[in-house]
Amino acid sequence: MNNFWTNIFRYPRFFISSLLGLILVIITPFKSLFKTSSLRVFSILFILLGIIALSNVLINMLGL
Template sequence: MNNFWENIARYPRFFISAMLGLLLILISPFQKLLRTTVGKIIFGVSIIGIGCFISITLKNMLDI
């Protein structure tokens, strides 16, 4: 029974480490993009564009 609880205690640590690994893999292309000035501008404009798109979509969906 003790072995069972040890295994159960390992799952949250595995989940956290897997999510951190996934986050690092997803962020790594953006780190390369942010090294140049043009890349920073492209990144900033795309983040603002995505934010505007989500805002407009939610306003239209919720009829605000």
């Protein structure tokens, strides 16, 4: 029974490390975009546009 609880307590640590690994794998290709100045500006504008669009959708969905 002790082995069962140690395995249960390991799952959150596994989940966090898997999630961090996934985020790093997703972010790594974008690092090359920031090396070129024209692509850097385009990337920042694209990210800002995505954040504005997401906030606009959430505001309209929630009726705020």
